[in-house]
Amino acid sequence: xxxxxxxxxxxxxxxxxxxxxxxxxxxxxxxxxxxxxxxxxxxxxxxxxxxxxxxxxxxxxxxxxxxxxxxxxxxxxxxxxxxxxxxxxxxxxxxxxxxxxxxxxxxxxxxxxxxxxxxxxxxxxxxxxxxxxxxxxxxxxxxxxxxxxxxxxxxxxxxxxxxxxxxxxxxxxxxxxxxxxxxxxxxxxxxxxxxxxxxxxxxxxxxxxxxxxxxxxxxxxxxxxxxxxxxxxxxxxxxxxxxxxxxxxxxxxxxxxxxxxxxxxxxxxxxxxxxxxxxxxxxxxxxxxxxxxxxxxxxxxxxxxxxxxxxxxxxxxxxxxxxxxxxxxxxxxxxx
Amino acid sequence: xxxxxxxxxxxxxxxxxxxxxxxxxxxxxxxxxxxxxxxxxxxxxxxxxxxxxxxxxxxxxxxxxxxxxxxxxxxxxxxxxxxxxxxxxxxxxxxxxxxxxxxxxxxxxxxxxxxxxxxxxxxxxxxxxxxxxxxxxxxxxxxxxxxxxxxxxxxxxxxxxxxx
Numbered sequence: 001x002x003x004x005x006x007x008x009x010x011x012x013x014x015x016x017x018x019x020x021x022x023x024x025x026x027x028x029x030x031x032x033x034x035x036x037x038x039x040x041x042x043x044x045x046x047x048x049x050x051x052x053x054x055x056x057x058x059x060x061x062x063x064x065x066x067x068x069x070x071x072x073x074x075x076x077x078x079x080x081x082x083x084x085x086x087x088x089x090x091x092x093x094x095x096x097x098x099x100x101x102x103x104x105x106x107x108x109x110x111x112x113x114x115x116x117x118x119x120x121x122x123x124x125x126x127x128x129x130x131x132x133x134x135x136x137x138x139x140x141x142x143x144x145x146x147x148x149x150x151x152x153x154x155x156x157x158x159x160x161x162x163x164x165x166x167x168x169x170x171x172x173x174x175x176x177x178x179x180x181x182x183x184x185x186x187x188x189x190x191x192x193x194x195x196x197x198x199x200x201x202x203x204x205x206x207x208x209x210x211x212x213x214x215x216x217x218x219x220x221x222x223x224x225x226x227x228x229x230x231x232x233x234x235x236x237x238x239x240x241x242x243x244x245x246x247x248x249x250x251x252x253x254x255x256x257x258x259x260x261x262x263x264x265x266x267x268x269x270x271x272x273x274x275x276x277x278x279x280x281x282x283x284x285x286x287x288x289x290x291x292x293x294x295x296x297x298x299x300x301x302x303x304x305x306x307x308x309x310x311x312x313x314x315x316x317x318x319x320x321x322x323x324x325x326x327x328x329x330x331x332x333x334x335x336x
Numbered sequence: 337x338x339x340x341x342x343x344x345x346x347x348x349x350x351x352x353x354x355x356x357x358x359x360x361x362x363x364x365x366x367x368x369x370x371x372x373x374x375x376x377x378x379x380x381x382x383x384x385x386x387x388x389x390x391x392x393x394x395x396x397x398x399x400x401x402x403x404x405x406x407x408x409x410x411x412x413x414x415x416x417x418x419x420x421x422x423x424x425x426x427x428x429x430x431x432x433x434x435x436x437x438x439x440x441x442x443x444x445x446x447x448x449x450x451x452x453x454x455x456x457x458x459x460x461x462x463x464x465x466x467x468x469x470x471x472x473x474x475x476x477x478x479x480x481x482x483x484x485x486x487x488x489x490x491x492x493x494x495x496x497x498x499x500x
Contacts, residue, residue, distance in 0.1 A: 041350045043359045301350045
């Protein structure tokens, strides 16, 4: 265990502001990148009207959502209906705070850590905040008092609860090997030995599949199956409240990709060459782009699963494999 | 039964498309030529001497399945001669918000007075503006859409029909 240096509170405040804004910018351009990449894979151009190559499209979308009327159904339960998107967006943003994106720097005699909050239970914190975020989706759908929203939130609930088990079990192997829940320790342990994508390959695959389901992305996008449920739990939301739900979904995806990098792909370390410490965030961003591209690629390629297929895959395939992986890893770590 | 190899083949298929040119036609910037027989906005025609071909017989209105044509006829007089026939259309209106562009009016017309042109960009901000009066239909329409050369599309008359 490396000792954790103390950090001035104002450094944390400034760093968190910078990180939040960077994550939001990533979210904005992820939506554009997704539409562009998907369009090219379907022999279309994608958005290309707002600014050169459609680069101002996210800003146009944001302005449109901001200036829309904040409509709510008469039967909706007011304060829960309003609270739900904020809860979802808050937990999504808060989760990113424990992800390490660099080794930490000393700038002008002040120590700037490589993540906003270096807590000893970082991994548990991520899963805990993720579980609270699910309440945003469930409560939002229920408080809308609409059958589509309710069915959507029931599906979200069932899917997220089912796949969260596999997701948590898939990272257990990493935790056992690194002997720590602190994410910076896990990154350091990978730099010392080998990236956990190699010994924990099964864990990586399970993590990616369960993560896709956890963020409700195609082919596991049943919670918002447009053809059946209009839009799922946020059917009755419009304007920036809908924007907050979308934002939380995309930021959850970014966080999940960042977590995947941290746990399996060596975090901010370079592939063969680490470079000076300021290069570390660039390595991190580069890996993030690749993982996000894979998610978009998966969305264009695979058709949506049927509900029974989803449940069967989650409980009968993913969960046993994840459990077996964790048990085998534990046995090997103890015996070797 | 899941087939992992086929799934990865699918990934290869989607990836390959990135390097191909999109087939999108960027519509307002690029307007593809319409076919010469494309049924667009109507036109009313006149003879070379300036008289209208329409004689106000209302056969087009009778043929119209959408009931969007309104014709009110009046008698031609020697002082006020509008059409080549006995009567002329005092009012000739087509409600474009109802028209389905079937071309039955064209077929019904005994004098080829009404035909369907090639213009399809006829959106308006108000429904009232979509009611086309006789003057609008007689006027030369603004050419907004290129029309393909009819020689490219017209099928030659087959030999067995040519002699008759």
